[in-house]
Amino acid sequence: MGQLMGFLNIEKKNQKERDPRKRIGDWNEYREAMPEKEVREQAARCMDCGTPYCQIGTVLNKGTSGCPIHNLIPEWNDLVYRGLWREAYDRLAKTNNFPEFTSKACPAPCEGSCTAGFVSDPVSIKSIERSIIDRAFAEGWVVPKPPLRRTDKKIAVIGSGPAGMACADQLNKIGHNVTVFERSDRAGGLLMYGIPSMKIEKDVVDRRVHLLEAEGVVFKTGVDIGKDITEEEIRKDFDAVVLCTGAGKHRDVSIEGRDLEGISPAMEYLTASNRHLLYGEPLKPDFDAKGKRVIVIGGGDTGEDCVATAIRQGCKSVVQFGKHGRLPENRSESNPWPENPHVFSVDYAYEEAEELFGTDPREYYVETKKFTGDASGHVRSLLTGSFKSEAEEEKKWDADLVLIAIGFQGAEDRLFEDFGIEKDPSGRVIQADDRSYQTSSEGVFAAGDARRGATLIVWAIEEGRKAAAAVDLYLDRKLSLLQN
Template sequence: MGQLMGFLNIEKKSQSERKPTERVLDWNEYKIPLVESDAKEQAARCMDCGIPYCQIGTTINRGTTGCPIHNLIPEWNDLVYHGQWKEAYERLAKTNNFPEFTSKACPAPCEGSCTAGFVSSPVSIKSIERAIIDRAFDEGWVVPKPPKRRTGKKIAVIGSGPAGLACADQLNKIGHRVTVFERSDRPGGLLMYGIPSMKIEKDIVDRRIHLLEEEGIIFKTNVDVGKTVSVQSLKDSFDAVILCTGAGKHRDVAIEGRGLKGISPAMEYLTASNRHLLYGEALKADYDAKDKNVIVIGGGDTGEDCVATAIRQGCKSVVQFGKHGKLPEHRTNNNPWPEHPNVFSVDYAYEEAEEVLGKDPREYYVETQKFLSDAEGHVTELITGSFKQDNDDASVKKNWKADLVLIAIGFQGAEDKVFDDFEINRDSSGRVIDADTTSYQTSQEGVFAAGDARRGASLIVWAIEEGRKAAAAVDLYLDKKKSLVHE
């Protein structure tokens, strides 16, 4: 364990951040990693408690508690504390295929369930994880490790997001031949085009893709399964097919004026922005926030990324609508430890909005009721009511200027085409319902599903865990052996 009483005697310190007024001028990562001495000191706060709730990875009251990939957190914390960095990396890599992604994009449910957080501040797990994987790459410990033998089995993975990459990585490690099909022009899924560069810089994604290629995984981009390649040809050419297509069908609003120009799904906006930065592609008017009044409908993380992107594009103003109320400053009795703490925070985009535009952009209990336009059919205004009061009450109605509206109210599961092409069943939320968490196999023989396509839109750590477990299930299906069970 770390220092005796370290969780009480050492103040919590996480990664610092670049100044908001400076970082909004570029698209580089906004966080600054812990230096070695700080990482070791923070690791000393971990007490290696008898029941490490940080690792449990479960769902309580619809929220994630602990680490879904069951990272061996107390073990690598202790190794960092004692300066055994390579050993810490080896323990981290044992359960997590891509710590360089999770240490940037995961909301750290492990910290929310950390036992130290019950009486003090939780251990800075995410920051320590980042320090370990950064050190591993800097020291050259992360190297290609192709399998020593091949099984002769061929597997197709459809989709190259976190679930698809984790699944492909696991299956390749034990010798299966894996081909990953991606309909976009670059692998990575949301890691590449959905998450802004200030959270995950794209060379970080490319670095991992290149490692996987050197280990023998084949990536085929610009392949839209069902169009450019038939489902039947995949079934004929591969011993198993795994659907890791994500939950790309966005939710929309069915209100008057939705068809006006200047109203777009949030993910289309974020993708266009990422492509503009990667390739210099010109931004269409509906994806450019410069000098515009921007409204983001939806209070989640995707909406927050839209806020940060709009600020960097030079928006005139930005407001984010949420249907729920403002979260409390501290846990309530209905949100006890070890549940993930549903408390108010000022995350990176909101801090930037306060510094650059003068106010937190979040508005609460807002119900968008109507879009108004100019003579050319472009949105100019929104009319809203309140989810908290009677919508017919004129006192709660409000008009908002809007030149660009981004809809970020979540996703409805996998796209319809996935179910049609593969002739598999879905539930009312658009998830593959036949694939359970034991076999991961759909109603079609040899066709499996994992990640958001099976689970619904969720955290990156759930996607990785689903990919790993689906790989284990496929391996058992093909070889009847437990090759991928955690040691």
């Protein structure tokens, strides 16, 4: 159970972060490993609660509370405290296919619902998880484990993000023959091209893909289903299909001047930056922030990643517009525990901007009303108002590069139309419920952001795992019907 009263007697610590002035000069991960002694001390703060809210994995007040993949957090915390690292890894791997991803890119709703956080600081769950999986790779415990037997069933998974990889991993463990199709030239989905290397270095993604390949999962990259391979061919060659394409259709703004040069969707900007770093591909002017005044429209995590990327590219200045107000320093009465706390924090990109420019780049309640450009048709300024008060005066902001990071509208249309699958107005697949994961099209399933809408990496993994179980059940029932 850790140390008696450990959550009160031991101060909470997280992984240290590299000095902002130094890390903005490279694209390496900004966090540092926590020493073993410190990790074990932090694990001692876990009290193994009678009801561990850290692993409830549900939605409260439209936000995620606890761990959606139901990680056995108190169990591996206690094992780490006792120095039983191998056993801790075994517990972690029971529920989480990819701890090396979640421990880097998940916002840790488990910590927001930690019972210790009700009266003190929550347990440093994310840092402990990171230490377990780092130790597991370093010790050689993470090795390919191909299934002992194979079935004759073939499943196509379309999309190689965390949902697609988790689904493929689970189905392959059962013994089915899984092929993952990815239209990009490299597997990983947003893990590879959408998330900057400062959060997840790309060799970490490649390492997991190679492990899955060694276990028998086949990855076919550069294949666009519906163009390179038809829907009819997929149905003919596979016993089931799982659509894990993500929710890549970005939201846009429809205001005067949107057609000017220098205005781009955030994900296109981040993808171009990642490709430039991986392959040396030259950056188009609209994706290069060097020497430019950058404005990011949208106050979420994607917008923050744009801020950090622009800083590393050498921007002249950067400002991030948010639709909502500044979060409070402490939980409000309308945001009680165990809901995920909506409180103010200075995350990595904002810390870097403050260090470089002397101020937090975030501006609140900003409504963009108009873009204006120069004679050559390039954006040079924005006109804004306020979402808070119509009486506030309009303000002009100078800008040479504008990035739109206001969210996503669901899955792209063409592939789902090819399979005859309908989507709701928010872009999510209709009829693929939380149990069957099957769409209106026989033998075609959907999981991840394509089914649920854009959300956290842990939800994507949980979706992939559950969809895999649903596919296996579907194949068993189909076989039973044939035998009878």
